[in-house]
Amino acid sequence: MKKSAFSARRIALIISTAILASAAMPASAQDAANDPGASASADSQDAIVVTARKRAETLLEVPIAVNAFNSALIQDKMAQNITDLAAFTPGFQIQQSFGRGGDRPVMRGASNILFSDGKVGIFLDGAPYFGDFSSLDLANIERVEVIKGPQSAVFGRGTLSGAINVVLKRPGKDFEGRVVGTLGNFDRRELSASLSGPIMDGIGFQAGFKLFDTDGQWRNEAVPGERLGDQSSRQYTAGLFFDPTDDIKASVRWLHQTDDDGHFAIGLQPASANNCFLSTRPYYCGVVPTMTHFAANTNRLLRPGLYRNADRFIGDISWDIAGSGYEASFQAGYSDLTEVTGLDQTYDARGFYFLPQSLCGRSFYALPNQDCSKSSFETTTGTRRKTQTYEFRLSSPATDRFRWRVGAFHSIDKQSDMPEYLELNEVGPELLNDTKRVRNLAFFGGVDFDVTPTVTVGAELRHQIDKVRNETPTYRVGDVFSAAYLATVVLPNPNQVVGTAATRKATFKATLPRVTINWKPERNLSFYAQFSQGNSPGGFNKISAPDPVFKEEKLTNYEIGMKTSKFGFDYLNISAFWQDYKNQVLTNTYIANNVVDSYSANIGRTRIRGVELEGQLPLVGDILKLQFNYTFLDAEIRKGVEAEKALELLGRSCKTGSTVNLDLPGCRDAASIAGNRPPLVSKHSGTVGLRFQHPVDDNWTVFSGADVIYRSSYFDQVLNHAESGDSTQLNVQFGLHDSHGLRISVYGKNVLGDESPVGILRYLDFAAARTPTGDYARAFAITPARKPEYGLTVSKSF
Numbered sequence: 001m002k003k004s005a006f007s008a009r010r011i012a013l014i015i016s017t018a019i020l021a022s023a024a025m026p027a028s029a030q031d032a033a034n035d036p037g038a039s040a041s042a043d044s045q046d047a048i049v050v051t052a053r054k055r056a057e058t059l060l061e062v063p064i065a066v067n068a069f070n071s072a073l074i075q076d077k078m079a080q081n082i083t084d085l086a087a088f089t090p091g092f093q094i095q096q097s098f099g100r101g102g103d104r105p106v107m108r109g110a111s112n113i114l115f116s117d118g119k120v121g122i123f124l125d126g127a128p129y130f131g132d133f134s135s136l137d138l139a140n141i142e143r144v145e146v147i148k149g150p151q152s153a154v155f156g157r158g159t160l161s162g163a164i165n166v167v168l169k170r171p172g173k174d175f176e177g178r179v180v181g182t183l184g185n186f187d188r189r190e191l192s193a194s195l196s197g198p199i200m201d202g203i204g205f206q207a208g209f210k211l212f213d214t215d216g217q218w219r220n221e222a223v224p225g226e227r228l229g230d231q232s233s234r235q236y237t238a239g240l241f242f243d244p245t246d247d248i249k250a251s252v253r254w255l256h257q258t259d260d261d262g263h264f265a266i267g268l269q270p271a272s273a274n275n276c277f278l279s280t281r282p283y284y285c286g287v288v289p290t291m292t293h294f295a296a297n298t299n300r301l302l303r304p305g306l307y308r309n310a311d312r313f314i315g316d317i318s319w320d321i322a323g324s325g326y327e328a329s330f331q332a333g334y335s336d337l338t339e340v341t342g343l344d345q346t347y348d349a350r351g352f353y354f355l356p357q358s359l360c361g362r363s364f365y366a367l368p369n370q371d372c373s374k375s376s377f378e379t380t381t382g383t384r385r386k387t388q389t390y391e392f393r394l395s396s397p398a399t400d401r402f403r404w405r406v407g408a409f410h411s412i413d414k415q416s417d418m419p420e421y422l423e424l425n426e427v428g429p430e431l432l433n434d435t436k437r438v439r440n441l442a443f444f445g446g447v448d449f450d451v452t453p454t455v456t457v458g459a460e461l462r463h464q465i466d467k468v469r470n471e472t473p474t475y476r477v478g479d480v481f482s483a484a485y486l487a488t489v490v491l492p493n494p495n496q497v498v499g500t501a502a503t504r505k506a507t508f509k510a511t512l513p514r515v516t517i518n519w520k521p522e523r524n525l526s527f528y529a530q531f532s533q534g535n536s537p538g539g540f541n542k543i544s545a546p547d548p549v550f551k552e553e554k555l556t557n558y559e560i561g562m563k564t565s566k567f568g569f570d571y572l573n574i575s576a577f578w579q580d581y582k583n584q585v586l587t588n589t590y591i592a593n594n595v596v597d598s599y600s601a602n603i604g605r606t607r608i609r610g611v612e613l614e615g616q617l618p619l620v621g622d623i624l625k626l627q628f629n630y631t632f633l634d635a636e637i638r639k640g641v642e643a644e645k646a647l648e649l650l651g652r653s654c655k656t657g658s659t660v661n662l663d664l665p666g667c668r669d670a671a672s673i674a675g676n677r678p679p680l681v682s683k684h685s686g687t688v689g690l691r692f693q694h695p696v697d698d699n700w701t702v703f704s705g706a707d708v709i710y711r712s713s714y715f716d717q718v719l720n721h722a723e724s725g726d727s728t729q730l731n732v733q734f735g736l737h738d739s740h741g742l743r744i745s746v747y748g749k750n751v752l753g754d755e756s757p758v759g760i761l762r763y764l765d766f767a768a769a770r771t772p773t774g775d776y777a778r779a780f781a782i783t784p785a786r787k788p789e790y791g792l793t794v795s796k797s798f
Helices: 008-022 036-042 071-076 082-088 643-654
Strands: 066-070 092-095 104-107 120-124 141-148 162-168 176-184 188-200 203-214 231-242 248-261 267-269 305-320 327-344 378-395 402-417 435-450 455-472 502-522 525-536 553-564 571-582 585-592 595-602 605-620 624-639 684-695 700-711 727-738 742-749 759-765 777-783 789-797
Touching: 066 071, 066 082, 071 141, 082 092, 082 141, 082 700, 104 162
Parallel strands: 120 162
Antiparallel strands: 066 141, 092 104, 141 162, 176 188, 176 789, 188 203, 203 231, 231 248, 248 305, 267 777, 305 327, 327 378, 378 402, 402 435, 435 455, 455 502, 502 525, 525 553, 553 571, 571 605, 585 595, 605 624, 624 684, 684 700, 700 727, 727 742, 742 789, 759 777
């Protein structure tokens, strides 16, 4: 990773200057979000307003399971991204197995093996956020809302099991600002700042930035002197806000993000470690061991690691029609995302080749445009993604006994490969993936009726149409590779056709309801019951995949819950749910054209039952408080087959030639995975924390906090053999803050050094001998937990 342009000395100078310059400024317009000592009010359910149903409601009022983190709580949890917040959100887990690329959020047991699209939707002020979100900065935002259960009726596509809405800051009537700097081990350096306020009557602004760098925590044994896990980000935000009249509000905002990360740490547990089914299809059974050595052949990659550059624009306008309370609003969003990933897919220092090196380029192994010096496992891919979204809404006054809202949504999402990152390797030229385009059109509406002063019934409905189009590009090698480059390979042939034109289309239609009953017998006590459905539209795999098409997923949710601030609690929330998950999509690997690839596959049907609990209990007034959350998830596959299980139990008798044939006697029954737990789902998880604060004098307050974060073991795949083992981490912080917005804290994350892996990828060991079934040997790529991290953070709000 390139060294940062800003140093620790510069951070210290900027922070010192900001503190000195603002020390004499009054703390006007500084709310509880800037004051960790005010957490008692900042995190109360009747104080935090959320827009989880795209209208303003308090946490206590909204009849759905939602966790909201304002800036004070984000600071209190030492959270730098959404991944950090998952530990404090019941029912929410994130598998960060591939650095800051390929996010895999799991909401309420709805497993997500590859990427986030389609399962958990991410939104910026209600506008869809496409792409990975683990590097989305939380320094200059107002609030993060984690909304659990199907949200398709309200938020639409890609919210089968939940949604995350990141609410951006808006300027107030006075100037407000904040500057934050952090120094930590592994040469961690962060600097962020924000400023907002009025420009003139009716016009305000907001601007901010964050610079972030940290060195990798692991030595790359394949490249001397290199570290694995370097991360670097530059993020900038700006916005103009218009209030020309009391009835009209409008804004336009820009967010820029650049990430430049080195190759992440991941290590291959070889086939020699396999310990079960050794006479058929060997696998590893039990808790995988901790990996301590990592090697990636980054010097053989065109561009190692992750590079991401994104510009996002959001514009909105709302009109309280003639002050009547009837509101019309329109929002438009546009994003332009470029992402380049260089990955050593051997996950090992051995540097596998698919073809025998001694025979490459000779006789049977002679292929057009073949470069025998380049392994097909050393890949760099570039993707360009452009998205447009539009939404119109019309709603009745929020104070009416009968309330309604209607609207329409349209989006166009297009992804295409970047040919400049194609290379020639041992099996010939790399191929461009399909260009994917998804058009979504939706119409939605909802009503709420106050049956009595304490009972409200609500219903929402969304009808959406997804048109999915995959186009396989056609081109010749000479169209992509230069003549000079082709002259360097073993068998140059610039006229070889490597793509064949093909277009596949599909339309998915769904009508998705949500019905809610809310009973609020007292001001600080409410009960709710809910029925909802969510979907994730189907799509296409590569034509070479065993299943070129995967079906639409559908999840039906039944839920009851209680929210209260009675019984001595600042807040106490309990929810129980039962979900029927049809056509769940997971992934498998396959080999085609001498290349290993993944494809999406419907595994069958899953039943998920769960209970979520969270609360905050004062132990000694506002001085000492207990915070807790716990999730119990009973997720079970009720119907489905996995071909590999038939091989494990019956061996070659379930193969016709080199292909698994489940129609052979006994093989389909042997392949059943009914009764197994979905991958990546922990049965138990939770956090217990203590928060202490006490004034030292009239100006200074001392504070401290500690959180124990627990997660029980999860399985790598539907076979339920290899698993992670239980994880227990301890985070701590201690500091001082004054009444003028200055805050100084020291922190430690995972201070006890928990080493349970954060990811297990079922993979192959190509250097090992074939198994008794004639298949490549199984191996497992394991992503390590982050090592203990310590640091100092200084912030100033004014």
